[in-house]
Amino acid sequence: MSNITNSLYDIGLLDDLARKKTFIHRIHPVMKLLTTIVYIVVLTSFEKHEVSAVLPFVFYPVFIISFAEIPVVPVLKRVLLVQPLIIGIGILNPLFDTYIVMLGNIAISRGWLTFLSILIKSSLVVMVSILLVATTGMDRVAVALRMLKIPKVFVLQLLLMYRYIWLLIEEGFRMAQAYSLRAPGQKGIKMNDLGSFLGQMLLRAFDRAQRVYQAMNLRGFTGEYNAGDVLKVRFRDVLYFVAWSLFFVIARIYNIAALIGALFTGVGR
Amino acid sequence: MHMADALISPAVGGTMLAVTAGVTAYSAKKVQNDMDESKIPLMGVMGAFVFTAQMINFSIPGTGSSGHLGGGMLLAILLGPYAGFLTMASILLIQALFFGDGGLLAYGCNVFNLGFYTCFVAYPFIYKKFVRKGINPRNIFAGSMVSSVVGLQLGAFSVVVETLLSGKTELPFGQFLLFMLPIHLAIGVIEGLATAAIVTFIWKARPEILERAVVGETLRGVPIKKVMVGLAVVTVIVGGLLSWFASANPDGLEWSIERVAGTAELESASGIHRIFSEIQNRVAFLPDYGFKTVEDDTAGQPVEEDESSWPSVDAGTSVSGIVGGAITLVLAVILGWIINVSRKRKSKATKAVA
Amino acid sequence: MSYHKLEVRNLYFSYPDGHEAVKNVSFTIYHGESVGLIGANGAGKSTLLMLLVGLLLPDQGEVLVGDVRLTKKTLSAIRQRVGFVFQNPDDQLFMPTVYDDVAFGPRNYGLDEDEVKLRVERALEMVGIPHLRDRVPFRLSGGEKRVVAIASVLSMQPDILIMDEPTSALDPKSRRMVINLLKGFDHTKIIASHDLDMVLETCRRVIVLNEGEIAADGMAEEILRDKKLLESCGLEMPLSLQRCPVCGTSKKPL
Structure with missing residues (x-):
């Protein structure tokens, strides 16, 4: 159950990082969200064998990590944790696509290129999603969602959920610890105990929801969520979005890596 | 079974995002019209509960391995379909943002695969049928089991279809399906056991919670057919538009057609494809690097016969x-x-x- | 000023399972008074508090805030004037940042954002935590959470403050901080607690509940010294009033 504490650590870390005040942090959440989405869409629109053309997309996460003072190791660790699934599916490519292509003088099966391309793309995509939260924070992500006309009910309960994850994870962890102390040498919780274990937790969650609802009611909540003023979008926020989007699109159309390579190797097309 | 951004195309991801946005908006309106604002904190806390429950492993009898709860059916049963769907969508959003599980582009797919089938198919058409005659442990067990299995099978099937339509990875349809469905049958059975255990416990300890969920449930009188038709129309339109935009380069739908049809011989033989790709090559202002040409020339031919004429990739480019x-x-x-x-x-x- | 008066007349309440939690309770609390509400577990303290803000509605009797009778219609107006601080701040702090949480009440009452900002800043100032404004509630310490919970109620500028166990589960330093805060407020206060030393310090008047009924209502100094009364209600004298266990002398002269 160590993944429980890991999750707490991850949420806590991202939350700490989001409280920094670099210029990246101050860019409007909507623009950051949109830039991230453009990034992901452009990156995933590449052909499945493409490897070199994808590489210039490394610049965006590097830019954010550097300017927003994000520690590299924890972010990379998260990225690596997600990879096994991708590898599981991606590794089938070399098996199914054994078509041989020439890269200069090296003969290589096309499946490996697809595999490599998937690995790079998935790492980058996971990284920019995490960087988005690490430089924005859940509260401002919610502001962005509101401004993008996502239903209020959804945003409010998303915020409540984010708020109570911390509490329930701690509670679940304590219960699991207490259980394992009385059930030595057992892997996880016995199926027979599962109903009452999770059921108890659920009942407590229900009671808590009831009290939270009362607390909201006492402060005038009537089902309407008032998020306060929306943040104004400044010129530099738009500039940030436009400039990066432009870069992504250019990098999609021209293989920048190959152009640089051509410059250095002197091989023209 | 979260799908990842890297394995889907913008066309598929965008379509599913649009569909999910539609279902979310509709569900949000439903929850708001219910005028039961006490449900909002309940959704938030329940979401946090499921999030936590997913991390708590339990041992699966007779196997020595362990599993965990998914929670889609549980949310539908305890909150009703609309609130359940919204809650599942929130859980997946936090997982995508904070843990990189699934991604933003694949978000629509994941919400649909894990939330839609459980809340809007398995719950109303299966679980409800079982407990209609009365809530008791036997009906809860049967209902949870069958609906969990069916919900997960539908979800797994969706994963296969979405992956293939995206064409970002090489997977033969049949094999992929044969791989995914049995695995998710096992997962579904475990999910059914866990869901039944929890719901039965709640029913024994605090029956009013289940009764309330049933009372607050508003699927009755909803023209489910209309909703389905609406969804289908949205899917086709958005999917069509996006893949039309995406068709400047031959991934996405074109690729999958190739795979569904077995080979691309159909197209190449007709010659139309050749003409199209000729036009495409002339019109396209982006330089055509490497493999695309190779594909067009040799698609459909068995690999072994190919050895003599290794593709003439422009060495310089590579x-x-x-x-x-x-x-x-x-x-x-x-x-x-x-x-x-x-x-x-x-x-x-x-x-x-x- | 009868304006901040809180009056309870012949209040009865029983839960759906038949348990009679509050029986024939009557009292009046006047402007600026600070009243401690004490009693053993299950004596009906929490139920009574919930009745005062309309989270529960009485079977019989009535609650008057100012001269307004608490009914479903007047609920919203009354809740604006009566601030309720929960026993567990985790139930009360549900928004993603301290600022948003303190702003939750004022925003719900439709104030414009400038006024909301003013109120939030003033509330944070009052409890001395302007530096916490952008923090996330779930990462705060127990003492900080408690103080934020108080601020989230103060921002609504209530006339009457009701607190359920404001010092429970706090370390000595945080407890002291909360006590000093409470002493500084000039609101009308009702403080329910088992922390009798705190009650002695913050309240001049004490109401003792025993099995849903009022067992005593009077000056804190007198009631909290009445060993027999307290013990019959499942309580004991505050430590600061007990004789020193080492030398046997009384700490505070009578």
Whole structure:
């Protein structure tokens, strides 16, 4: 159950990082969200064998990590944790696509290129999603969602959920610890105990929801969520979005890596 | 069974995002019209509960391995379909943002696969039928089991279809399906056991919670057919538009058609495809690197026969690709390093001044 | 000023399972008074508090705030004037940042954002935590959470403050901080607690509940010294009033 504490650590870390005040942090959440989405869409629109053309997309996460003072190791660790699934599916490519292509003088099966391309793309995509939260924070992500006309009910309960994850994870962890102390040498919780274990937790969650609802009611909540003023979008926020989007699109159309390579190797097309 | 961004195409991801946005908006309206605002904190806390429950492993009898709860059916049963769907969508959003499980582009797919089938298919058409005659442990067990299995099978099937339509990875349809469905049958059975255990416990301890969920449930009187038709129309329109935009390069739908039809021989034989790709090559202003040409020339031919005529990839392009790729990476790292160093110097300087 | 008066007349309440939690309770609390509400577990303290803000509605009797009778219609107006601080701040702090949480009440009452900002800043100032404004509630310490919970109620500028166990589960330093805060407020206060030393310090008047009924209502100094009364209600004298266990002398002269 160590993944429980890991999750707490991850949420806590991202939350700490989001409280920094670099210029990246101050860019409007909507623009950051949109830039991230453009990034992901452009990156995933590449052909499945493409490897070199994808590489210039490394610049965006590097830019954010550097300017927003994000520690590299924890972010990379998260990225690596997600990879096994991708590898599981991606590794089938070399098996199914054994078509041989020439890269200069090296003969290589096309499946490996697809595999490599998937690995790079998935790492980058996971990284920019995490960087988005690490430089924005859940509260401002919610502001962005509101401004993008996502239903209020959804945003409010998303915020409540984010708020109570911390509490329930701690509670679940304590219960699991207490259980394992009385059930030595057992892997996880016995199926027979599962109903009452999770059921108890659920009942407590229900009671808590009831009290939270009362607390909201006492402060005038009537089902309407008032998020306060929306943040104004400044010129530099738009500039940030436009400039990066432009870069992504250019990098999609021209293989920048190959152009640089051509410059250095002197091989023209 | 979260789908990842890297395995889907913008067309598929975008379509599913649009569909999910529609279902979300509709559900949000339903929850709001219910005028039961006490449900909102309940959804939030329940979401946090499921999030936690997913991390708590339990041992699966007779196997020595362990599993965990998914929670889609549980949410539908305890909150009703609309609130259940919204809650599942929130859980997946937090997982995508904070843990990189699934991604933003794949978000629509994941919400649909894990939330839609459980809340809007398995719950109303299966679970409700079982407990209609009365809530008791036997009906709860049967209902949870069958609906969990069916919900997960539908979800797994969706994963296969979405992956294939995206064409970002090489997977034969049949094999992929044969791989996914049995695995998710097992997962579904476990999910059914866990869901039944929890719901039965709640029913024994606090029956009013289940009764309330049933009372507050508003699927009755909803023209489910209309909703389905609406969804289908949205899917077709958005999917069509997006893939039309995407068809400037032959991934996405074109690729999948190739796979569904078995080979691309159909198209090549007709000659139309050849003409199209000729036009495409002329009109396209982006330089056609490497493999695309290869594909067009040799698609459909068995690999072994191909050995004699290895694809004539433009060697120059490939070499400059490798070299350029390496340089790009080095540049990126150097850039990051420079920014870091200069930033540290600056902060030191300001500290010294202060 | 009868305006901040809180009056309870012949209040009865029983839960759906038949348990009679509050029986024939009557009292009046006047402007600026600070009243401690004490009693053993299950004596009906929490139920009574919930009745005062309309989270529960009485079977019989009535609650008057100012001269307004608490009914479903007047609920919203009354809740604006009566601030309720929950026993567990985790139930009360549900928004993603301290600022948003303190702003939750004022925003719900439709104030414009400038006024909301003013109120939030003033509330944070009052409890001395302007530096916590952008923090996330779930990462705060127990003492900080408690103080934020108080601020989230103060921002609604209530006339009457009701607190359920404001010092429970706090370390000594945080407890002291909360006590000093409470002493500084000039609101009308009702403080329910088992922390009798705190009650002695913050309240001049004490109401003792025993099995849903009022067992005593009077000056804190007198009631909290009445060993027999307290013990019959499942309580004991505050430590600061007990004789020193080492030398046997009384700490505070009578």
